[in-house]
Amino acid sequence: MSTIADAATLMPAAEPTDLPGRDRNRILVYLGFLVFVLGFGAPFGGLISLPVTFFLKNKLHLHASEVAQFVFVAGAPLYVGFLWGFVRDLWNPFGLRDRGYMIIFGVLCAAIYAYFAFVPLGTGASATTTLMIASILMTMAFLFVQSGQTGLAATVARQHVMSGQMSSVMNGVLSVATLIPFVAGGYLSDQLEGKNADQAAKTLFLVGAGVMAFMALFALWRPRVVYDNVHPEHDKQFHPLQDAKRLFSHWPVYPALGIWFLWNFAPGSATPLQFYLQNTLHATDSQWSWWQGLFAAGFIPTYALFGFLCRKMPLRRLLFWGTIVAVPQMLPLIFVNSVPISLVVALAAGLMGGVATAAYLDLLIRSCPKGLEGTILMASNALYYLVSRLGDILGTYLYDKFHGFLVCAVAITVVYALIVPALWLVPKRLTATADGEAPEGGFDA
Numbered sequence: 001m002s003t004i005a006d007a008a009t010l011m012p013a014a015e016p017t018d019l020p021g022r023d024r025n026r027i028l029v030y031l032g033f034l035v036f037v038l039g040f041g042a043p044f045g046g047l048i049s050l051p052v053t054f055f056l057k058n059k060l061h062l063h064a065s066e067v068a069q070f071v072f073v074a075g076a077p078l079y080v081g082f083l084w085g086f087v088r089d090l091w092n093p094f095g096l097r098d099r100g101y102m103i104i105f106g107v108l109c110a111a112i113y114a115y116f117a118f119v120p121l122g123t124g125a126s127a128t129t130t131l132m133i134a135s136i137l138m139t140m141a142f143l144f145v146q147s148g149q150t151g152l153a154a155t156v157a158r159q160h161v162m163s164g165q166m167s168s169v170m171n172g173v174l175s176v177a178t179l180i181p182f183v184a185g186g187y188l189s190d191q192l193e194g195k196n197a198d199q200a201a202k203t204l205f206l207v208g209a210g211v212m213a214f215m216a217l218f219a220l221w222r223p224r225v226v227y228d229n230v231h232p233e234h235d236k237q238f239h240p241l242q243d244a245k246r247l248f249s250h251w252p253v254y255p256a257l258g259i260w261f262l263w264n265f266a267p268g269s270a271t272p273l274q275f276y277l278q279n280t281l282h283a284t285d286s287q288w289s290w291w292q293g294l295f296a297a298g299f300i301p302t303y304a305l306f307g308f309l310c311r312k313m314p315l316r317r318l319l320f321w322g323t324i325v326a327v328p329q330m331l332p333l334i335f336v337n338s339v340p341i342s343l344v345v346a347l348a349a350g351l352m353g354g355v356a357t358a359a360y361l362d363l364l365i366r367s368c369p370k371g372l373e374g375t376i377l378m379a380s381n382a383l384y385y386l387v388s389r390l391g392d393i394l395g396t397y398l399y400d401k402f403h404g405f406l407v408c409a410v411a412i413t414v415v416y417a418l419i420v421p422a423l424w425l426v427p428k429r430l431t432a433t434a435d436g437e438a439p440e441g442g443f444d445a
Contacts, residue, residue, distance in 0.1 A: 016161045016438040019229065024162055026225045031156070031166070032173040034102070034149045037218065039177020041109070041211035042146075043138035044075060044385070048208050052131060053274075058285075060127060068271045068396045070128065071389060074135035078385035081143055085378025086247075088147040089371060090240060099219050099227075101148030106216030109141035113209035117202045138208070145215065146381070151374025154365050155230055158373060163365040164310025164435035167358045172303040175350075179293040233371035247372050255425040256367040259360055260380050262419045265387045268395025268408025269330065276405040283339045291346045298350015299357065306358035315362055316431035322355035323419050329353050330412045333405060356419075366430045366439075391415075 019027070043049065049071075056062045056070055093100035116134040157166035247253075277283040277291060309318060329352045336342045361380075368376040398407045429439045 016159060018436045019160045019162070023225050023229070024160070024165065026223070027156060027229065028162075028165060028169045030223055030226050031149070031153045032169045033218075034215075035153075035170050035173045036177045037211065037215050038142075038146060038149060039174055040180075041142065041208055041215055043113075043135055043142055043208065044078065048204055052135070052204070056128070056131075062128075065393075065396050065400065068389075068392050070132065071271075072393060074132050075139065075385050075389060077136060077139045077143060079382050081147075081382035081385070082375050082379035084143040084147040085151060085374035085376070086240075086243075086372075088144075088151045088374035088378070090243065097230075098148035098152040099222060101144050102219035103216050105141050105144035105148075106212050106219060109138060109145060110209045110212035110216065112138050112141055113205045113212060117205035117209065134205070142212075143378070145212070147374050147378050150377040150381070152226075152230065154368055154373035154377045155233070156226070157365050158368060158370075159231055160229065161436050161438050164315065164358070164362045165307055167361040167365065168303050168307030168310065171354075171358050171361060172300050172307070175296040175299045175303065178296040243372060246369055247375060250367075250369040250372075252367040252427050252430055253364075253369065253376055255422060255427075256360070256363045257376075257380065257383060258425070259419055259422050260364060260383055261387050262415055262422060263326075263356065263360055264384045265391040265415050266330070266395075267391040267411045267415065268399060268405065269412060270388065270392040270395070272392075272395045272399035272405060272408050273333070275399065277339065277342055280405075281336070281339050281342060283342070287339055287343075291343060294343055295346040295350045298347040298352075299354040300350075302351055302354025303358050306355045306362075309355075310358075310362065310435040312434060314432050314434055315359060315366070316426075316428070318355060319359045319363065319423055319426070319431060320420075322357075322359045323416075323423065326353045326356035327416045327420070328413060329416065330409045333409050363426065363431065 053067055053071065056067050062070065088098070088101060093104060096103065112134075116130075116138075119130060119134075153166055153170060154163075157163040274288055277288055278285075283291070306318060306322070329349045332345045332348060333342070336345055364376060364380050365373070395408045395411070398411060399405065401407075433439050
């Protein structure tokens with residue numbers, strides 16, 4: 001329902017249009033490449049964060065709970081990431097819109113990486129503090145870059161009824177971008193074992209600086225097929241209070257975020273699983289990174305399957321069956337007794353979760369209030385990091401208390417099962433259509 005405040009904030013509504021296949025594919029390739037590059041440059045991604053956690057564990061000798069607490073605190077900006085998305089939705093830097101965020105803050109993020117590459121790390125608590133400050137500052141700059149990329153993707157997807165394909169491509173590319181840094185991150189960690197702390201940190205941060213500098217240069221390119229197909233949704237005035245009110249009163253987003261919350265909570269799938277595989281099954285750093293990489297790779301075929309099916313059937317059906325298949329995703333880990341078997345399980349678990357993950361992101365895009373796509377997508381990112389790290393802390397507590405991974409696998413399965421009744425709360429009009437078909441009355445009816 002529209003209000004006077006909405007009318008003052010929004011541009012006149014345009015009917016969603018299904019673009020020609022050639023244009024859709026070119027847009028998806030461009031946005032997919034952005035996701036790919038960002039997967040390497042994220043200070044909380046596998047290429048950077050994985051060696052850091054190994055550094056904390058192996059060189060600073062932190063316990064599982066201490067590593068989990070470091071990761072939780074270092075990710076503080078992520079938990080309020082929706083603020084970066086809200087800024088993106090309201091502020092148009094130098095008239096460049098989303099490209100402005102990627103160029104300006106890509107350069108800033110690269111500069112922060114480069115600065116900390118030459119700051120002495122110190123030892124003990126000093127080293128931990130330096131790593132903490134570096135992680136927080138780099139994350140704050142990176143979130144502006146990410147808000148531009150995710151906001152652009154969600155806006156295009158809604159305006160051209162391609163949320164399912166966008167979800168499939170973004171998730172698939174992100175899995176590849178996660179797989180490679182995780183494998184490379186584990187290898188890098190092994191190579192850095194013989195170096196002192198300052199040399200190791202310098203190498204990591206210089207890699208991050210190079211990636212983000214490349215990101216900023218790439219964003220200078222403006223392909224017309226992408227940016228000429230994005231229509232302004234706000235007028236030129238700032239209306240933060242009105243938009244905040246419209247955001248919080250938009251009911252459809254709450255079930256979508258609630259399902260995202262349950263899907264990413266997964267108590268025990270991070271630090272406890274790492275310690276179980278390394279301390280109980282004696283996996284090396286690179287084998288743990290391979291587990292993470294294979295888990296991410298397993299999602300890719302079922303992401304592609306979703307990308308095909310989303311044009312053939314309504315989202316409602318894909319949400320339900322994707323969830324049913326995903327609920328027992330982590331249960332096979334109960335029977336793992338060797339590292340090779342755990343790698344097979346990682347691939348199978350990824351396959352089981354692909355359709356569900358793509359369907360949940362599709363639902364999030366469809367649930368966005370008009371003009372606030374960046375806020376919702378960044379809110380989903382914030383929720384992912386917050387709940388996954390809260391789940392990690394709970395899982396670590398369960399792992400330490402019960403001295404094994406069994407209780408974690410059971411807890412994850414119970415949480416996933418709660419998604420099934422949560423699906424009943426989703427407005428039916430948002431899930432009644434396939435990709436390429438606009439809901440009756442539009443997404444914001």
